[in-house]
Amino acid sequence: MSTLTANSQDSAPDLPNGSAAAAILSAGIGSFTVALLTIVADQSTTVKNILSIYKPTGALSGVTTFAILAWLVVWAILEWRWRGRNLSLKRINIIAFTLLLLSLLATFPPLGDLL
Amino acid sequence: MEITTRSLWTLVHGMGFGALYLLACSGAIVLLYLRSSPYVQADSRPAGDRILGIYLTVMAALAWLTVLSGTYIIYPWYRTAPPAGAAHLTAFPRSLLLSNPATKQWHLIGMEWKEHVAWLVPIAITMAAFIAIKYARDLKHSPPLRSALYGFVATSLFAAGVAGFFGAMLDKNAPVDGGQTIRLVRGE
Numbered sequence: 001m002s003t004l005t006a007n008s009q010d011s012a013p014d015l016p017n018g019s020a021a022a023a024i025l026s027a028g029i030g031s032f033t034v035a036l037l038t039i040v041a042d043q044s045t046t047v048k049n050i051l052s053i054y055k056p057t058g059a060l061s062g063v064t065t066f067a068i069l070a071w072l073v074v075w076a077i078l079e080w081r082w083r084g085r086n087l088s089l090k091r092i093n094i095i096a097f098t099l100l101l102l103s104l105l106a107t108f109p110p111l112g113d114l115l
Numbered sequence: 116m117e118i119t120t121r122s123l124w125t126l127v128h129g130m131g132f133g134a135l136y137l138l139a140c141s142g143a144i145v146l147l148y149l150r151s152s153p154y155v156q157a158d159s160r161p162a163g164d165r166i167l168g169i170y171l172t173v174m175a176a177l178a179w180l181t182v183l184s185g186t187y188i189i190y191p192w193y194r195t196a197p198p199a200g201a202a203h204l205t206a207f208p209r210s211l212l213l214s215n216p217a218t219k220q221w222h223l224i225g226m227e228w229k230e231h232v233a234w235l236v237p238i239a240i241t242m243a244a245f246i247a248i249k250y251a252r253d254l255k256h257s258p259p260l261r262s263a264l265y266g267f268v269a270t271s272l273f274a275a276g277v278a279g280f281f282g283a284m285l286d287k288n289a290p291v292d293g294g295q296t297i298r299l300v301r302g303e
Contacts, residue, residue, distance in 0.1 A: 014253050014256065015249070015250060015253060017250075017257070017260070019249055020246050020249070020250055020260055020263070023242045023245050024242065024267075027238050027239055027242035027267060031235045031238050034231060034234050034235060038231045054187070056190075056191030056195075057186055057187060057190055057191055057194075058194065060186060060190065060231070061186070061187075063231070064186060064234050068234075068238075089259035090259050092259075092263075093262055096263070097266055100235070100266070100267070100270055103232075104232065104235070104270070104273070104274065107231040107235075108224075108228050109223060109227040109228055110224065
Protein backbone atom coordinates (compact mmCIF):
# COMPACT_ATOMS: atom_id res chain seq x y z
CA MET A 1 0.00 0.00 0.00
CA SER A 2 1.19 3.50 -0.69
CA THR A 3 2.27 5.72 2.16
CA LEU A 4 0.94 9.12 3.13
CA THR A 5 3.42 11.93 2.60
CA ALA A 6 4.73 13.16 5.93
CA ASN A 7 4.30 16.82 6.67
CA SER A 8 7.57 18.65 6.47
CA GLN A 9 6.29 21.94 7.90
CA ASP A 10 5.20 20.56 11.26
CA SER A 11 7.92 20.46 13.91
CA ALA A 12 6.45 17.33 15.52
CA PRO A 13 6.58 14.18 13.38
CA ASP A 14 3.17 12.94 12.20
CA LEU A 15 1.80 9.83 13.85
CA PRO A 16 1.50 6.75 11.64
CA ASN A 17 -2.04 6.86 10.23
CA GLY A 18 -2.72 3.15 10.78
CA SER A 19 -4.85 3.79 13.88
CA ALA A 20 -6.96 6.32 11.97
CA ALA A 21 -7.37 3.87 9.08
CA ALA A 22 -8.46 1.15 11.52
CA ALA A 23 -11.03 3.46 13.15
CA ILE A 24 -12.41 4.72 9.82
CA LEU A 25 -12.72 1.32 8.14
CA SER A 26 -14.17 -0.37 11.22
CA ALA A 27 -16.80 2.39 11.52
CA GLY A 28 -17.81 1.71 7.93
CA ILE A 29 -17.94 -2.04 8.58
CA GLY A 30 -19.90 -1.53 11.83
CA SER A 31 -22.45 0.67 10.06
CA PHE A 32 -22.81 -1.83 7.25
CA THR A 33 -23.31 -4.65 9.78
CA VAL A 34 -26.30 -2.74 11.22
CA ALA A 35 -27.85 -2.63 7.73
CA LEU A 36 -26.93 -6.22 6.87
CA LEU A 37 -28.40 -7.67 10.07
CA THR A 38 -31.52 -5.51 9.63
CA ILE A 39 -32.13 -6.97 6.17
CA VAL A 40 -31.38 -10.56 7.23
CA ALA A 41 -33.66 -10.26 10.28
CA ASP A 42 -36.39 -8.82 8.08
CA GLN A 43 -36.25 -11.75 5.68
CA SER A 44 -35.85 -14.67 8.07
CA THR A 45 -38.11 -15.42 11.03
CA THR A 46 -35.47 -17.76 12.45
CA VAL A 47 -32.80 -15.04 12.43
CA LYS A 48 -35.33 -12.54 13.80
CA ASN A 49 -36.01 -14.85 16.76
CA ILE A 50 -32.29 -15.43 17.35
CA LEU A 51 -31.66 -11.67 17.32
CA SER A 52 -34.46 -10.99 19.81
CA ILE A 53 -32.10 -11.17 22.76
CA TYR A 54 -34.18 -8.66 24.74
CA LYS A 55 -37.85 -9.46 24.12
CA PRO A 56 -39.39 -6.00 24.80
CA THR A 57 -37.19 -4.50 22.07
CA GLY A 58 -37.36 -7.50 19.72
CA ALA A 59 -34.84 -8.11 16.93
CA LEU A 60 -33.54 -4.54 17.18
CA SER A 61 -31.73 -5.53 20.40
CA GLY A 62 -29.77 -8.27 18.63
CA VAL A 63 -29.19 -6.33 15.43
CA THR A 64 -27.60 -3.44 17.29
CA THR A 65 -25.78 -5.50 19.94
CA PHE A 66 -24.12 -7.81 17.40
CA ALA A 67 -23.35 -4.90 15.03
CA ILE A 68 -21.67 -2.97 17.85
CA LEU A 69 -19.72 -6.08 18.88
CA ALA A 70 -18.66 -6.66 15.26
CA TRP A 71 -17.57 -3.02 14.96
CA LEU A 72 -15.49 -3.13 18.16
CA VAL A 73 -13.90 -6.51 17.35
CA VAL A 74 -12.98 -5.40 13.82
CA TRP A 75 -11.63 -2.12 15.20
CA ALA A 76 -9.48 -3.96 17.79
CA ILE A 77 -8.11 -6.37 15.17
CA LEU A 78 -7.33 -3.62 12.63
CA GLU A 79 -5.80 -1.43 15.33
CA TRP A 80 -3.56 -4.33 16.37
CA ARG A 81 -2.52 -5.00 12.76
CA TRP A 82 -2.15 -1.40 11.51
CA ARG A 83 -1.15 0.64 14.58
CA GLY A 84 2.41 1.48 13.56
CA ARG A 85 1.86 1.58 9.80
CA ASN A 86 1.12 4.27 7.23
CA LEU A 87 -1.66 3.32 4.85
CA SER A 88 -3.45 4.91 1.91
CA LEU A 89 -6.19 6.81 3.75
CA LYS A 90 -7.82 7.81 0.47
CA ARG A 91 -8.50 4.17 -0.36
CA ILE A 92 -9.70 3.45 3.19
CA ASN A 93 -12.01 6.49 3.02
CA ILE A 94 -13.53 5.36 -0.28
CA ILE A 95 -14.27 1.89 1.13
CA ALA A 96 -15.64 3.30 4.42
CA PHE A 97 -17.84 5.93 2.72
CA THR A 98 -19.18 3.31 0.29
CA LEU A 99 -20.13 1.08 3.23
CA LEU A 100 -21.66 4.06 5.03
CA LEU A 101 -23.72 5.05 1.98
CA LEU A 102 -24.87 1.45 1.48
CA SER A 103 -25.88 1.38 5.17
CA LEU A 104 -28.00 4.52 4.79
CA LEU A 105 -29.68 3.12 1.67
CA ALA A 106 -30.17 -0.43 2.95
CA THR A 107 -31.76 0.68 6.24
CA PHE A 108 -34.33 2.72 4.24
CA PRO A 109 -37.23 0.23 4.24
CA PRO A 110 -38.48 0.69 0.64
CA LEU A 111 -34.96 -0.02 -0.64
CA GLY A 112 -34.10 -2.64 1.99
CA ASP A 113 -37.22 -4.60 1.06
CA LEU A 114 -36.00 -4.85 -2.54
CA LEU A 115 -32.87 -6.76 -1.51
CA MET B 116 -50.11 21.07 34.31
CA GLU B 117 -49.14 17.42 34.22
CA ILE B 118 -46.88 15.05 32.34
CA THR B 119 -46.67 11.26 32.37
CA THR B 120 -43.43 9.39 32.98
CA ARG B 121 -43.47 7.98 29.44
CA SER B 122 -43.95 11.45 27.94
CA LEU B 123 -41.14 12.72 30.12
CA TRP B 124 -38.82 9.99 28.83
CA THR B 125 -39.70 10.79 25.20
CA LEU B 126 -38.86 14.42 25.95
CA VAL B 127 -35.53 13.49 27.54
CA HIS B 128 -34.72 11.20 24.59
CA GLY B 129 -35.84 13.49 21.75
CA MET B 130 -35.75 17.06 22.99
CA GLY B 131 -32.90 16.43 25.42
CA PHE B 132 -30.25 14.09 24.04
CA GLY B 133 -31.36 13.98 20.38
CA ALA B 134 -32.04 17.67 19.77
CA LEU B 135 -28.87 18.63 21.63
CA TYR B 136 -26.94 16.28 19.37
CA LEU B 137 -28.43 17.84 16.24
CA LEU B 138 -27.59 21.32 17.49
CA ALA B 139 -24.05 20.20 18.30
CA CYS B 140 -23.49 18.86 14.76
CA SER B 141 -23.30 22.27 13.13
CA GLY B 142 -20.91 23.37 15.90
CA ALA B 143 -18.73 20.33 15.24
CA ILE B 144 -18.48 21.10 11.52
CA VAL B 145 -17.51 24.73 12.24
CA LEU B 146 -15.02 23.67 14.94
CA LEU B 147 -13.56 21.04 12.61
CA TYR B 148 -13.06 23.71 9.97
CA LEU B 149 -11.51 26.16 12.43
CA ARG B 150 -9.17 23.55 13.91
CA SER B 151 -8.08 21.92 10.68
CA SER B 152 -8.31 24.36 7.81
CA PRO B 153 -4.94 25.50 6.51
CA TYR B 154 -6.55 28.88 5.74
CA VAL B 155 -7.46 29.65 9.34
CA GLN B 156 -4.92 30.82 11.88
CA ALA B 157 -5.88 28.58 14.79
CA ASP B 158 -4.82 28.59 18.43
CA SER B 159 -1.53 26.66 18.35
CA ARG B 160 -1.46 25.79 22.06
CA PRO B 161 -1.93 22.10 23.01
CA ALA B 162 -5.18 23.02 24.81
CA GLY B 163 -6.51 24.37 21.52
CA ASP B 164 -5.79 21.03 19.83
CA ARG B 165 -7.85 19.23 22.44
CA ILE B 166 -11.05 21.28 22.03
CA LEU B 167 -12.35 19.37 19.01
CA GLY B 168 -11.68 16.01 20.66
CA ILE B 169 -13.51 17.03 23.85
CA TYR B 170 -16.43 18.46 21.84
CA LEU B 171 -16.81 15.28 19.75
CA THR B 172 -16.51 13.10 22.87
CA VAL B 173 -19.45 14.96 24.46
CA MET B 174 -21.37 14.49 21.20
CA ALA B 175 -20.56 10.76 21.24
CA ALA B 176 -21.90 10.53 24.82
CA LEU B 177 -25.10 12.29 23.68
CA ALA B 178 -25.44 9.94 20.70
CA TRP B 179 -25.07 6.84 22.89
CA LEU B 180 -27.56 8.19 25.45
CA THR B 181 -30.03 8.93 22.64
CA VAL B 182 -29.93 5.50 21.01
CA LEU B 183 -29.82 3.56 24.28
CA SER B 184 -32.75 5.46 25.82
CA GLY B 185 -34.69 5.17 22.56
CA THR B 186 -34.04 1.47 22.05
CA TYR B 187 -34.33 0.18 25.60
CA ILE B 188 -36.72 2.60 27.35
CA ILE B 189 -39.11 4.11 24.78
CA TYR B 190 -39.22 1.55 21.97
CA PRO B 191 -40.60 -1.25 24.22
CA TRP B 192 -43.51 1.07 25.18
CA TYR B 193 -44.04 1.96 21.52
CA ARG B 194 -44.24 -1.65 20.31
CA THR B 195 -46.27 -3.16 23.18
CA ALA B 196 -48.98 -5.35 21.65
CA PRO B 197 -52.57 -4.62 22.70
CA PRO B 198 -54.65 -7.38 24.29
CA ALA B 199 -56.87 -9.28 21.86
CA GLY B 200 -60.01 -7.36 20.98
CA ALA B 201 -58.81 -4.07 22.46
CA ALA B 202 -61.12 -1.28 21.29
CA HIS B 203 -58.85 1.65 22.12
CA LEU B 204 -55.28 1.62 20.81
CA THR B 205 -54.04 4.98 22.08
CA ALA B 206 -51.81 3.22 24.65
CA PHE B 207 -50.27 1.09 21.90
CA PRO B 208 -48.67 3.51 19.37
CA ARG B 209 -47.38 0.91 16.89
CA SER B 210 -50.74 -0.84 16.67
CA LEU B 211 -52.53 2.49 16.49
CA LEU B 212 -50.47 3.59 13.47
CA LEU B 213 -50.86 0.23 11.70
CA SER B 214 -54.63 0.21 12.24
CA ASN B 215 -55.15 3.16 9.91
CA PRO B 216 -54.09 3.17 6.21
CA ALA B 217 -53.46 6.91 6.49
CA THR B 218 -50.87 6.46 9.26
CA LYS B 219 -49.39 2.99 8.80
CA GLN B 220 -46.50 4.27 6.64
CA TRP B 221 -45.30 6.33 9.59
CA HIS B 222 -44.47 3.02 11.20
CA LEU B 223 -43.50 0.99 8.11
CA ILE B 224 -41.14 3.62 6.74
CA GLY B 225 -40.63 6.13 9.58
CA MET B 226 -40.04 3.91 12.59
CA GLU B 227 -38.45 1.09 10.61
CA TRP B 228 -35.84 3.50 9.20
CA LYS B 229 -35.40 5.57 12.35
CA GLU B 230 -34.77 2.65 14.69
CA HIS B 231 -31.89 1.36 12.56
CA VAL B 232 -30.35 4.43 10.93
CA ALA B 233 -30.01 6.12 14.33
CA TRP B 234 -27.46 3.49 15.35
CA LEU B 235 -25.05 4.70 12.65
CA VAL B 236 -24.72 7.96 14.61
CA PRO B 237 -22.84 6.74 17.72
CA ILE B 238 -20.58 4.56 15.56
CA ALA B 239 -19.67 7.49 13.29
CA ILE B 240 -19.20 10.07 16.02
CA THR B 241 -17.24 7.77 18.36
CA MET B 242 -14.81 7.15 15.52
CA ALA B 243 -14.62 10.90 14.82
CA ALA B 244 -13.92 11.65 18.50
CA PHE B 245 -11.16 9.02 18.59
CA ILE B 246 -9.44 10.51 15.54
CA ALA B 247 -9.86 14.09 16.77
CA ILE B 248 -8.17 13.15 20.05
CA LYS B 249 -5.41 10.94 18.68
CA TYR B 250 -4.59 13.04 15.62
CA ALA B 251 -5.35 16.49 17.02
CA ARG B 252 -2.08 17.95 15.71
CA ASP B 253 -2.11 16.09 12.38
CA LEU B 254 -5.58 17.10 11.16
CA LYS B 255 -4.39 20.33 9.62
CA HIS B 256 -1.86 18.53 7.44
CA SER B 257 -3.82 15.47 6.40
CA PRO B 258 -6.66 16.16 3.93
CA PRO B 259 -7.82 12.49 3.87
CA LEU B 260 -8.12 12.53 7.67
CA ARG B 261 -10.16 15.75 7.49
CA SER B 262 -12.34 14.28 4.73
CA ALA B 263 -13.07 11.25 6.89
CA LEU B 264 -14.09 13.45 9.82
CA TYR B 265 -16.25 15.76 7.68
CA GLY B 266 -17.87 12.78 5.98
CA PHE B 267 -18.70 10.87 9.14
CA VAL B 268 -19.88 13.96 11.07
CA ALA B 269 -22.08 15.01 8.12
CA THR B 270 -23.48 11.49 7.80
CA SER B 271 -24.21 11.42 11.53
CA LEU B 272 -26.04 14.74 11.12
CA PHE B 273 -28.13 13.27 8.29
CA ALA B 274 -28.89 10.05 10.19
CA ALA B 275 -29.74 11.95 13.39
CA GLY B 276 -31.91 14.31 11.33
CA VAL B 277 -33.84 11.37 9.85
CA ALA B 278 -34.30 9.85 13.30
CA GLY B 279 -35.31 13.20 14.80
CA PHE B 280 -37.79 14.04 12.02
CA PHE B 281 -39.53 10.67 12.16
CA GLY B 282 -39.41 10.67 15.95
CA ALA B 283 -41.29 13.98 16.01
CA MET B 284 -43.82 12.85 13.39
CA LEU B 285 -44.43 9.52 15.11
CA ASP B 286 -44.99 11.27 18.41
CA LYS B 287 -47.43 13.63 16.68
CA ASN B 288 -49.46 10.79 15.18
CA ALA B 289 -49.23 8.25 17.99
CA PRO B 290 -47.58 9.59 21.13
CA VAL B 291 -45.93 7.28 23.61
CA ASP B 292 -47.87 8.11 26.74
CA GLY B 293 -48.83 6.55 30.04
CA GLY B 294 -47.26 5.56 33.32
CA GLN B 295 -47.38 7.66 36.43
CA THR B 296 -48.60 11.24 36.20
CA ILE B 297 -46.25 13.92 37.39
CA ARG B 298 -47.94 17.18 38.37
CA LEU B 299 -45.74 20.10 37.33
CA VAL B 300 -48.03 22.99 38.31
CA ARG B 301 -51.09 22.68 40.50
CA GLY B 302 -54.29 24.11 38.93
CA GLU B 303 -56.20 26.92 40.59
